[in-house]
Amino acid sequence: MLGALSFVVAVALLPPGSYVALLASWLMLVTVAAFIGVRPAQLARRGFIAFPFVVAALPIIFLRDDESLWSGTIGPLTLHVSGAGLRIALTAIVKAWVSVQASVLLLEYATPASIVVALRRMRLPEPIATSAGLMIRYVEILGDEARRMLRARTSRSASPIGDGRERIGGTIGWRARTTGNLVGSLFLRAYARAQRIEDAAASRGATGSLSVGMLHETDPRLPVKVLAVTALVLLITLCGALLPRL
Amino acid sequence: MRPQMHIPDGFLSPQLSVVLFLVTAVAIGIALRKVARAESKVLSSQPILMGVLGAFIFAAQMFNFPVAAGTSGHLLGGVLAGYLLGPWAGTVIMATVIGVQALLFQDGGLLALGANIFNMGIIGTLGGSFVARGLGTTLGGSRRASIMSAGIAAWLSVMAGAGFCTLELGLSGTTDVSVGLPAMLGVHALIGIGEALITIAALTFIFQTAPDILGAPVASNKVSLGRRLAIGALIAAVVATLASLFASAEPDGLEKVAGQLGFLQAGKGAPFELFPDYTIPGLDGVTSTIAAGLIGIAVVAFVLLVLGRVAQRRTRS
Amino acid sequence: MPHSHGHDHAHDAPLAPAGDGTIAISHLHFRYPDGTEALRGIDLSITGGEKVALLGPNGAGKSTLMLHLNGINRPTHGTVHVAGMQVSNETIGRVRAEVGLVFQDPDDQLFSPTVWDDVAFGPTHMGLTAGAIHDRVEVALAAVGALDLAQRAPMRLSIGQRKRVALATVLAMNPSVLVFDEPSAGLDPRGRRELIELLQSLTQTLIVSTHDLELARATFPRSIVVDRGVIVADGSTSEILANRELLLAHGLA
Numbered sequence: 032m033l034g035a036l037s038f039v040v041a042v043a044l045l046p047p048g049s050y051v052a053l054l055a056s057w058l059m060l061v062t063v064a065a066f067i068g069v070r071p072a073q074l075a076r077r078g079f080i081a082f083p084f085v086v087a088a089l090p091i092i093f094l095r096d097d098e099s100l101w102s103g104t105i106g107p108l109t110l111h112v113s114g115a116g117l118r119i120a121l122t123a124i125v126k127a128w129v130s131v132q133a134s135v136l137l138l139e140y141a142t143p144a145s146i147v148v149a150l151r152r153m154r155l156p157e158p159i160a161t162s163a164g165l166m167i168r169y170v171e172i173l174g175d176e177a178r179r180m181l182r183a184r185t186s187r188s189a190s191p192i193g194d195g196r197e198r199i200g201g202t203i204g205w206r207a208r209t210t211g212n213l214v215g216s217l218f219l220r221a222y223a224r225a226q227r228i229e230d231a232a233a234s235r236g237a238t239g240s241l242s243v244g245m246l247h248e249t250d251p252r253l254p255v256k257v258l259a260v261t262a263l264v265l266l267i268t269l270c271g272a273l274l275p276r277l
Numbered sequence: 278m279r280p281q282m283h284i285p286d287g288f289l290s291p292q293l294s295v296v297l298f299l300v301t302a303v304a305i306g307i308a309l310r311k312v313a314r315a316e317s318k319v320l321s322s323q324p325i326l327m328g329v330l331g332a333f334i335f336a337a338q339m340f341n342f343p344v345a346a347g348t349s350g351h352l353l354g355g356v357l358a359g360y361l362l363g364p365w366a367g368t369v370i371m372a373t374v375i376g377v378q379a380l381l382f383q384d385g386g387l388l389a390l391g392a393n394i395f396n397m398g399i400i401g402t403l404g405g406s407f408v409a410r411g412l413g414t415t416l417g418g419s420r421r422a423s424i425m426s427a428g429i430a431a432w433l434s435v436m437a438g439a440g441f442c443t444l445e446l447g448l449s450g451t452t453d454v455s456v457g458l459p460a461m462l463g464v465h466a467l468i469g470i471g472e473a474l475i476t477i478a479a480l481t482f483i484f485q486t487a488p489d490i491l492g493a494p495v496a497s498n499k500v501s502l503g504r505r506l507a508i509g510a511l512i513a514a515v516v517a518t519l520a521s522l523f524a525s526a527e528p529d530g531l532e533k534v535a536g537q538l539g540f541l542q543a544g545k546g547a548p549f550e551l552f553p554d555y556t557i558p559g560l561d562g563v564t565s566t567i568a569a570g571l572i573g574i575a576v577v578a579f580v581l582l583v584l585g586r587v588a589q590r591r592t593r594s
Numbered sequence: 595m596p597h598s599h600g601h602d603h604a605h606d607a608p609l610a611p612a613g614d615g616t617i618a619i620s621h622l623h624f625r626y627p628d629g630t631e632a633l634r635g636i637d638l639s640i641t642g643g644e645k646v647a648l649l650g651p652n653g654a655g656k657s658t659l660m661l662h663l664n665g666i667n668r669p670t671h672g673t674v675h676v677a678g679m680q681v682s683n684e685t686i687g688r689v690r691a692e693v694g695l696v697f698q699d700p701d702d703q704l705f706s707p708t709v710w711d712d713v714a715f716g717p718t719h720m721g722l723t724a725g726a727i728h729d730r731v732e733v734a735l736a737a738v739g740a741l742d743l744a745q746r747a748p749m750r751l752s753i754g755q756r757k758r759v760a761l762a763t764v765l766a767m768n769p770s771v772l773v774f775d776e777p778s779a780g781l782d783p784r785g786r787r788e789l790i791e792l793l794q795s796l797t798q799t800l801i802v803s804t805h806d807l808e809l810a811r812a813t814f815p816r817s818i819v820v821d822r823g824v825i826v827a828d829g830s831t832s833e834i835l836a837n838r839e840l841l842l843a844h845g846l847a
Contacts, residue, residue, distance in 0.1 A: 127285040127386070159309070163373050165328025167381065170335045177336035179702040184715075186664055186695045187703075189767055190687020191721030201718050203342075207350065207471070209705070209715065210342040211478020214352060216705040217340075218361070218479065219487055219749060221333035225326045232325065485707040486747045 173221055180213055283378065283385030283393050284442060290449035297445070298391030304399050305372055311365040327362075331370045334358055335377070340475070350471025353438075355397060356431040357476045359406030360423075361483075367406060372398040392445055396438045405434030420484060428477035435469035436462060613677025613692040615642035615770035615799035617663065622672035624658060632658040634823040636672070640799060642770065647814035647831060648803040651845030655823045656803040660773050663801070664693040677770050691720065694764030698775040700756035704748035709740065709759050712748060716767040734766040735759075738792060754785040758792070774802040778809050807846065811835055819844055 201209075334354045341349040354374075359367035372394045378384040385393045412426035443461045617640040624633040632655045640646055648656050661667040662674050665681045677692045679685045697703055706712040713734050717727040735741045738758040748756060757777065764772065777793075778786050786809070793800065793813050804810060810817055810831055817834045819827035821844045827834055834840060841847035 159373055161324035162328035162331055163377060165325060166331040166377055169329050169332035173332045173336040177339050182666060183697055183703040186690060187716040189691035189720050206342040207474035208478040210340050211475045212482045212705045213340050214337045214475060214479035215482030217337055218333055221329050225329035229325050482707055486749055
């Protein structure tokens with residue numbers, strides 16, 4: 032897990048414009064992935080999750096003043112495309128894309144339970160680790176409840192009189208209120224469920240510190256892994272320093 | 278649109294990320310200690326309850342209602358969590374939720390986690406909860422007032438979170454603050470309304486159906502007029518600062534800001550930069566307003582936090 | 595019901611449903627996004643007012659099929675016609691008013707502070723006038739025998755009461771078809787008896803998915819057995835239930 036984090040840090044430290052280095056890092060990542068059995072194409076596709084945030088980076092393409100690549104007028108606006116800005120934005124986007132894949136890879140490699148164990152060993156405070164474990168366990172259940180409630184609401188959301196297509200009914204305030212009601216109901220259900228879990232746990236004699244999953248013994252191949260990760264990080268940094276930048 | 282504030286990796290400068298990580302860690306540490314010590318104030322705070330309610334926040338973020346033309350309002354849930362569980366426990370839960378979202382759903386980067394928790398958990402939840410408390414006290418302390426305050430605080434928390442998010446991006450050189458800030462704030466002003474409405478409705482529902490869960494509203498009628506005015510003024514200051522940032526972004530400021538940002542990212546230097554130069558050179562005109570605004574928000578937020586805690590302690594005794 | 599309130603009925607839809615309550619499904623195939631084929635060629639037709647039980651083991655596709663009836667699921671192949679309309683994006687608004695789905699867990703359906711508000715949700719969303727909404731809610735609550743519960747909080751009711759209220763929330767939209775998912779689950783014998791009486795009092799087309807064979811025998815003259823995404827039997831309930839081999843082969847006994 033530290034591997035993923037270090038990878039991300041190394042990538043983040045690459046100065047803007049080091050596309051080749053980023054490509055190299057991605058290739059390294061993909062190689063590791065192949066070893067674990069994850070197809071590069073799948074990984075790449077999931078990297079696109081980060082894309083909505085591209086919007087945040089776009090302004091800088093137009094607003095820096097140096098290295099003007101192109102100036103033009105579109106309607107009432109005069110726009111400059113700045114090379115420096117473009118470089119920054121593109122680098123950020125590619126970094127994000129690569130980093131997401133690293134994190135996805137981590138997920139493929141390790142089950143959520145083992146991640147929680149790893150976090151615990153990194154001395155994450157006990158209450159957080161326990162509640163995180165429980166959270167992961169119950170997200171699906173509560174998520175299903177939420178989805179069923181949404182489905183039930185949709186089933187009763189017929190269109191206003193005289194119309195065939197699906198249209199919005201009621202005023203905004205009313206709709207917000209019903210949504211808040213849904214949230215409130217879900218909360219009460221979750222609260223009741225939590226009580227039931229507490230009762231069940233107490234009746235089984237739990238003292239309040241739930242352990243999720245077994246504790247693994249220290250990984251015998253740990254030194255090798257640490258070495259490998261360090262090497263990877265150094266490699267990436269070297270690429271960043273030596274490979275040409277655009 | 279969902280309150281879109283989870284920053285992915287690669288957008289923030291590593292130094293900034295580390296700083297925020299540290300700040301967040303400290304804050305969460307404080308929160309945990311408070312949670313461990315807390316008398317069962319509103320809700321008990323054992324891990325089981327927190328875990329399940331964390332899952333609840335997760336699931337609740339799926340609820341939406343159509344606003345207009347294909348968009349819909351969503352819930353982030355920070356102030357709601359803070360209201361239902363108390364500010365500290367609420368913050369811990371939100372932090373865990375954001376963490377799980379980052380780790381398991383790639384919603385937000387790993388390195389950027391500190392920043393994301395800071396924006397949505399510390400500023401959004403902790404700050405928002407204190408604002409809600411403070412506002413509730415100022416408005417008279419009734420249940421209705423406290424719920425309305427939670428709604429207003431929810432809106433503010435979305436705005437503040439978005440604001441800080443943009444500022445961090447700006448400081449890292451990834452975005453241009455003079456455009457990014459008004460854009461983010463503008464968009465999130467609308468999103469925040471959805472958050473506020475849903476928060477108010479949810480709290481009203483819970484109050485009507487199971488009031489015992491909520492306990493007494495944390496407010497006292499004995500709060501002096503002076504304190505009320507002070508809190509009110511602070512809140513006005515926050516809002517005013519946000520508004521001024523919004524309004525002050527003009528094209529003229531661009532040159533200066535670009536020049537300033539150029540210092541940050543022009544480096545073709547070694548990857549391991551020393552702490553980048555954050556000094557504010559002699560700026561004039563619009564940019565100085567922006568800079569002042571940044572500092573202003575930080576100060577106000579800090580003061581609010583402190584004052585909020587003071588007010589809370591005074592009320593309890 | 596006496597209309598003694600003098601409300602404005604100008605936009606009042608008649609309290610009898612608009613549609614004819616027929617269902618016609620032809621060559622229905624449905625595949626989940628993850629690739630599993632849930633329905634593999636369903637053909638069935640149901641006439642207005644018919645009472646049909648949907649039987650089959652867990653995972654047979656009964657719930658999936660039911661979700662097609664009000665357009666939550668859309669066919670991968672084939673067509674679904676409800677009350678003469680084909681279920682599509684253009685008709686979905688009316689379809690939802692024609693087909694009322696009562697889900698297995700009433701808590702999924704009840705989310706308002708009072709019973710009245712919950713029952714009023716459907717008509718309010720449809721944009722009816724306040725007077726029309728009021729009338730509909732009263733009629734619906736009376737039909738399930740829950741008028742006295744109108745101002746109570748749904749969370750505080752017994753499961754039998756909640757199931758009745760859940761039905762009322764759907765009735766308020768005046769559907770011509772009612773679809774139930776496991777209505778007798780979790781009910782004690784008295785609750786079951788009341789449920790049977792209630793079902794027998796309804797005039798709409800009824801489609802009920804259930805494991806409760808006694809319920810089927812008592813209330814539904816026709817049964818359709820679904821297994822692994824196809825219909826394996828469709829006919830008189832008493833004949834099907836007497837066919838021990840059939841029941842065993844499809845996990846019903």
